[in-house]
Structures are given as C-alpha cells and as structure tokens.
Amino acid sequence: MTKTIRNRRLRYSVVMIAVIALVAVFVIRLVDIQVVQAASLNELSKEKRSIPVTIYGTRGSIVDRNGTELADSVNRYNITTAPRLVKEFEGKLGGTRVKDVTVDQALTALAKASGGDVATMKKSIAANPKSDFAYLVKGLDVKHYEAVAALGIPWIYKEQQASRVYPTGATTGNITGFMGTDGAQAGLEYAYDKCLAGSNGSETYERGSDGVQLPGSTVTTKEAKDGGTLETTIDSDLQYMAQQTLASAAKDLQAESATATVTSVKTGELLAVADYPTVDPNDVDATTDKGAFGSRALTATYEPGSTIKAAIAAALIDQGKSSPTDQAVVPYSRSFPWGGTIHDSEFHDTENLTLTGILRDSSNVGITELGSRLTAQQRYDYMQKFGLFEPESAIDYPGQPSMDYGSSPNWDQQTNINSMFGQGISTTAIQIASIYQTLANDGVRIPLHFVKGCETADGKTIDAPDVQGTRVVSASAATQVTDMLQSVVTGGTLVGMKPISGYNIAAKTGTAEVAEGSKGYGSQRITSVAGMAPAEDPQYVVTVTFTKPQANKWSSGAAPAFRTLMSQVLEKYRVAPSTTQAKTYPSTW
Template identity: 85%
Template sequence: MTKTIRNRRLRYSVVMIAVIALVAVFVVRLVDIQVVQAADLDKASEAKRSIPVTVYGDRGAIVDRNGVELADSVTRYNITTAPRLVSKFQGKLGGTRVKHVSVDTALGALVEASGGDLKTMRQNIAADPESDFAYLVKGLDVKHYEAVVALQIPWVYAVPQSARVYPTGATTGNVTGFMGTDGAQAGLEYAYDKCLAGTNGSQTYERGADGVQLPGSTVTTKQAKDGGTLETTIDSDLQYMADQTIASAAKQLQAQSATATVTNAKTGELLAVADWPTVDPNNVDGTTDKGAFGSRAITDTYEPGSTIKAAIAAALIDQGKSSPTDGTTVPYSRTFPWGGSIHDAEYHETEKLTLTGILQDSSNVGITELGERLTAQQRYDYMKKFGLFEPESAIDYPGQPGMQYGSSPQWDEQTGINSMFGQGISTTALQVASIYQTLANQGVRIPLHFVKGCVTADGKTIDAPDVQPERVVSASAAQQTVGMLQSVVRGGTLNGMEPISGYNVAAKTGTAEVAEGSGGYGGQRIISVAGMAPAEDPQYVVTVTFTKPQTSKFSSGAAPAFRTLMSQVLEKYRVTPSASEAKLYPSTW
C-alpha cells in the first residue's frame, strides 16, 4: 500500500514538473514576444498594414513677363499593385453588375482603360510574386486615371506624381531648358533648380487583409511644399516672332545657326532671346543638334566684326579724340612696322572720310587710324565697360563662357589693331546687344537680364539679379554715335534695306571671318546687324546673327531679318513714330 502511494506521488511530481516546465516555456516565449520582440513585431505588423505614400511638392512654374506659363507642372498618375495580393475577385469592373473577375480579365480591362502594355504588366507582377509593390503603368493623365479608378480593381493603386510640361514648346525651349530623369538638365530649369524644386511630403494609409485601403486611415506625416515661380522678362509672343523670323531667314541663307535678341533699351530687360535651331523641351529626344540644347546667343562666342566699331567711335568722342565730322584720309589698306597689314572689305581709292563716313562704309582702315588716338589700355577699358571680356553678371545660365580677361589687354600689336574692327576678340550675341543698349540709353549700361526673380511659395522674392546701372560714355558721346549710325541705314552698308516707315533707325552691320582649326581664317562668315529705334530716343535694341550662311556671306544678308523683327517690335509696343527726318552728319570732308 505504501509503495503504491509512493509511486502515485512520484508520477504526480513528474507530471507537475512537466507542466511547470511547459508553462515556463510558454512564459519565456510570451515575454520574448510581448517584451523583447515587441517593438520589432509591432513595426513588422505596421509595415504589413500601414502603407507609405510620397506626396509630391509641385515644381514651380516658369512664366513670361505677362504671367504666361513657359514651364509648368501637372499631376500624372503611376498605377501600381502589390503582386502578392493579385488574385481573382468579385466586382463590377466598370459595369453595373457584380461578377467573378479573373486576373487576366482584370489586366485586360486595365490595359484598355490606361493604354498600358499587357506584357509589361504581367512581367512586373511575376518578377516578385510575394512583394508589396510593382508598377503596372506610368504617367497617366487625368482622363486615363479616372478610367482606371472606375474599374474598382481592389489590388490596383494610383500614385500621383508631378510631371513637367512646356506650353510654348520649342519657342522658349532654349531659355527654359528641360527636365530629365535625373532632374534639371539645362537652361533656367537647371540654373534656378533650388528655387523651382518642390519639397516632397509623405502620407500613410492602412489597408485590410484584402489589400483595400481602409476609409479614413490616411495620415499626413510630412507636409509637401511647392516650388517657387520663376518670373522672366521674356515676352512669349515676341519670342515666337523672333524665333520664326530667324528660322525663315536662316533657311533662306542656308546658315548653320542663328540668334536674335530684343532688349528694352531703358531697363536692360531681354524681351526675346531666340535661337535656331532650338530644342523642344516636350520632346528632347527629337533634337538632333546637341548644340541646340542651350542658347547660342548666351553661350557661344564669336568674333563680332564691325559691330564693335560703334563702341570705338563712342570711346573716341567720349575722350575728346574725335567727333562725327572729324576727317581722315583713308586708303584701301595699311601696313605696319611689324609686318602686319589690314585692308577694307572692298577695294577703293584713297578717300577722305569723317568718323561718320568710316562707320557708314564700315572702313577697317579708317577706324584704326582714328582708334589709335586711344591707347590699347583705353580701348580695352571701354570695351570692358560696354560689357565685353566677362560673363553677363545679371544672367545665371549654364554654359555661359567664363571670359575672364583680366585688367589689361593681353594681345600682340596686330591683335590690338584688329580688335578695333572686331577681329581677334570674342563676344557673345548678348554682349553685342549690351553695347547697343548702352548707346541707346544715353551711355548708361544696365546689365542685360531675363529673370526678374523667383517668388517662393510663401510669397518671398529671391534670386533677383543685380542690375545696377553704370555710365560708360557721356550722354553726348552716345547720342552722337547713334546719330552717326543712322548714316549706315540711309547711305551705308544697310542702304539696300527697305526703310521702316515712320521711324528713324540707327544700326551697324558686322561680317566676321570664322577661325579655322589650323589657326587661320577660312571662307566661312558670321553676318550680323545690331541696331535701335527710334534713333532720336531709342526704345528697343534688336540684334540678329547668322553663322556660316551660304547663299549670302555679306552682312546685308542679315538685314531683312533685322528689319522684320524691328518692325514687329515697334508695332507690338506701339512706339511713337519719329517726328521728323533724320539729320545726318557729313560722311566726307
């Protein structure tokens, strides 16, 4: 009996020990789950049901002077799914009757609604069947997005994103630049990316076991912030006119490229900066000329030719070294002690020309004879004050040449002579425009610019350019030079250009030789015209340039485009016509 009781007690003890051991295991596991691994398990559980969504801050618009959008952001939608949730379901699939819907049927309906590719959808789903994310189709507009939503496929999700559009297309593509998959790529988009870029925010929402978003579960974890609006001085209508004008002329001249600028003489604001060919930012891949990705008017350097002579003439008058009626004897050519020589574009007998006649006939020999009354340093200093030899200080644009020439001319004696008729020195089309803006504005240079500033989302204006005016020559010197330039139109190298009815125009032509790789000059030319109107009180400055024209290599070939564009400017802005005929200085003595 005693033995039996002892055996029972033993079995009871063993059972109790086993039970206690089992309970201890459960307790340890429970503590491990609820205490030790609690945070990790909560996080994992949250990740299974809480879905993060990026909320995109819209990129700011680029607008013209009248608020017309040159670049803007629109909402597009990426359609995504969670491959592990892709299965048949019961639904209306855009109809009115609930039915069984297979995966193939659902994907077929999705392709029809979105315009997507069925093969791509299937490949993306099959790539990782247990994942929570895969793209089905990207970049849907509102119409296609609404068609997809109407299908009510439970495992299909729409994610909004911001896309870039350019309403004016290629007309202003050279100015705006464009966006790429890696962000801003060119133009103002690149230069002002910091201000234009929006700041993305985030939201989370919860979904049930069936993958459907739970109503009212969306929580904003970070607010999105839109980018600023970049305000430019460009007039998009005038930009279109300039673009069409030089495109038509360049094709007739069989030129390699062309540029045009229109400047408000009183403010230094660029109203148009046109290039041909140019890029369409809505279809960058369609541009075969890689040089068209930017603006040649801003970034490309060339020898300006005779358009520089107006600056030398103004400097001579400003220093009291010459006057419009000051005469000199001008042979066809000059030879210098160091062995160098120069000559005029066309042979002529020795002439007695005034400074006015030298500009009218565009005499290389004549401008150097009078120009040597200034030292090389003086000529250099004036050119620099006119805006040459350094980047445009008020323009922020990628690819602008450095052109840091220093404080004194680093040229030999021959280049010192040649520089007076625009050979051996480099300029951009904008720098030539700056010379003529200065002359048109009574000798006061205002840095050329085409950005007013960037207005941030909270209304603050930043990135406004510094456009501090600087006097270059006296008002009298500028006025006299403008007066002389009327002779170029009335009886000089532009006398074949049809007059602009009712307006006195002052202008100068330029024919620059193109340097070859061997270091010399070949047969190619860059032809240009720079001018202003009305001459008695200039309001606007227009420049046109054509690189390597084939049907006409004389500057007169650029005249029709100049006349057309200047006429459009005067008409568009309703400029008061000239009150009287131009009073011209004598060209000979």
C-alpha cells in the same frame, strides 16, 4: 494497497508538476510577447500592413513677364501592385454587375484604360511574385488614371508624381531648358534648380490582408514643400515672333545657326532671346543638334566684326579724340611696319571720310586710323566697360563662356589693330546687344538680364539680379554715335534695306570672317545687324546674327530679318513714330 496509493500519488504529482511547468512556459511566453517584445512586434506588424508613399513637392513654374507659363508641373500617376496579392476577385471591372474577374481579364482591362501593355505588366508581376511592390504602368495623365480607378481592381494602387510640361514648346525651349530622368539638364531649369525644386514629403496608409487600403488610415509623416516660381522678363508672344522670323531668315540664307535678341533700352530687360535651331523641351530626343539644347545667343562666342566700330567711335568722342565730322584720308588698304596688312571689304579709291562716313561705309582702314588715337589699354578699358571680356553679371545660365581676360589687353601688334573692326576678339550676341543698349541709354549700361527673381512658396523673392546701371561714355558721346548710325541706314551699308515707315532707325552691320584654327580665316562668314529705334529717343534694341550663311555672305543678307523683327517690336509695343527727320552729319569732306 499502500504501495498502490503511493504510486497513484506520485503519478498525480508528476502530472501536476508537468501542468504547472507547461503553464509557466505559456505565462513566460505570453509575458515575453505582450510585454518584452510588444513594441518590436507591434512595429513589425505595422510594417507588414503599413505602406509608405512619397508625396512629391511640386516643382515651381517658369513664367514670362506677363505670368504666362513657360514651364509647369502637372500631376501624373504610376500604377503599382503587390504581386503576392494579384489574384482573381469579384468586382464590376468598370461594368454594371458584379462578376468573377480573372487576373488576365483585369490586366487586359487595365491595359485598355491606361494604354499600357499586358505582356509588360505580366513580366513585372512575375519578376518577384512574392513581393509587395511592382510597377504596372507609368506616367498616366488624369484622364487615363480616372479610367483605371473606375475599374475597381483591388490589388492596384496609385503613385502620384509631378511631370514637367512646357506649354510654349520650342518657342522658349532655348531659355527654359528641360528636365531629364536625372533632374534638370539645361537652361533656367538647371541654373535655378535650387529655387524651382520642391522638397518631397511622405505618408503611410494601412492595407488589409486582402490588399485593399483601409479607409481613414492615411497618416502624413512629412509635409511636402512646393518649389518657387521663376519670373522672367521674356515676352512669350514677342519670343514667338522672333523665333519665327529668325528661323525663316536662317533657312533662306542657308545659315548653320542664328540668334536674335530684343532689349528694353531703359531697363536692360531682354524681351526675346531667339535661337535657330532650338529645342522643344517636350520632345528633346527630336533635336539632334546638341548645340541647340541651350542658347547660342548666350553661350556661343564669335568675332563680332564691324558692329564693334560703334563702341570705338563712342570711346573716341568720350575722350575728346574725335568728333562726328573729324576728317580722315582713307585708302582701300593699309600696311604696317611688322608686315601686317588690312583692307576694306570692297575696293575703292582713296576717300576723304569723316568719322560718320567711316561708320556709314564700315571702313576698317578708317576706324583704325582714328581709333589709334587711343592707346590699346584705353580701347580695352572701354570695351570692358561696354560688357566685353567678362561674364554677364546679371545672367545665370549654364554654358556661358568665362571670358576672364584680366585687366590689360594681351594683344600682339596685328590684333591691336584688328580689334578695332572686331577681329581677334570674342563676344556673344548678348554682349553686342549690351553695347547698343548702352549707346541707346545715353551712355549708361544696365546689365542685360532675363530673370527678375524667384518667388518662393512662402512669398519671398530670391535670386534677383543686380542691375545697377553704370556710365560708360557721356550722354553726348552716346547721342552723337546714335545720330551717326542713322547714316548707315539712310545712305550706308543698310541703304538697301526697306525703311520702316515713320521711324528713324540707327544701326550698324557686321560681316566677320570665321577663323579656321591654324589655317587662319576661311571663306565662311558671320553676318549681323544691331540697331535701335526710334533713333531720337531709343526704346528698343534689336540684334540678329547668322552663322555661315551660304545664300548671302554679306550683312545685307541679315537686314531683312532685322527690319521685320524691329517692325514687330515697334508695332507690338505701340511706339510713337518719329516726329523729326533723321539727324545726319557730313560723311565726306
């Protein structure tokens, strides 16, 4: 009996010990879960139900001088899902009654509302069926997104992002540039990316076990910041006119490419910078000419030809080495001791021309005879002060030539002569426009520019260019050259151009040979006209250039486009007509 009692007590003790041990294990595990691992487990639990979302900072706009948007950002929506949650559900699917909706029915309705493809959606889901993220359709506009949202599919989610649009399309595509999948690719988008780009923020929301977002669970973890607004000096209406005029003329002339610029004389602001061909930033792939991705007016170098002669004439007068009526005996050709020869574009007997007549007839021989009164260094210095041989200081634009020529000319004897009629030196269309802005502005050069600055989201203006003017030649020298250039229109190389009724025009033509590497100069030409109006008080400078025209290889072919564009400028800005006769000097003696 005693032994039986002892055995019973032993079993009881063993059971009690086992129970106490088991309770101890549970207590220890409970403490471990609720105290020791509480923070990490809570965080792990949160991660399983908290969904991070990027908040995109809106990229800033690019606007013209009147605030018209040239580039803007609009909301677009990507539709995502968690493949592991994709299943049949009860819902209206955009209808009026609740019903059982299969996955196939949901995807079919989603494709119809979004314009997406069912097969593509299924492939995306099947790629990793146990994952929490997959794209179903991308880039929906607001209208299509609202149609998708109205379906009420519980396992789809939105991902909002900004998409770039260009309201003026190809009209200003050469200036704005465009965005690509890797960010800014060209133009002002690229040059001012730091100012335009917004900074992204983030938020999280909690999702229940059924995959539906929990109301009121959204928490912003980082605020997004919008980009700045880039303000340009471009007049988008005039830009459109310039692009249309240029494209029409280039096609008529069968030119390989062409440029046009319009400059406000008193401010140095570029009101239009047109290129042919040009790119539509809304459809970049449609442009096969990679050279059209930017602006040739800013990036393409060429030998300017006779448009440079106005700068040589101004330097001569400024130095007191010549005057509008200075006399020269001008044969058709001229030979030099080193064996070089130059000649005028058309044969003529030896003529008695003044400096005015030399500009009027665009005589290569004549300008070199008088221009040689200046040293090579003097001429080089003046060209540099006019804006040649160095980058455009007030223009930030990708692809501009460095043009770092140093402080002294590195010319051989022939180039020293040829440079006076624009051969053997390189310029851009913008630099030629700068020469004529300087002459039109009483000899004061204002760096040409087409960006005013960038206004940041907090109202500060940054990236404003330095447009301090500098004197290049005296006001008297500039005025005399401007007056002489009126003879080019009234009786010189532009005499065939129909006058612009009521206005005195001062202009110069250029017909430059195109170098073909070691072969020298070939038969191709670059033709141009640069001029200002009204000549007695210039307000605007217009330039046009045509590369390798086939229908007319002379500068006379460029004249109609110059006349049309200048007429549009004078009319648009309501410039008062001239009240005096064109001032002319004797061209011969």
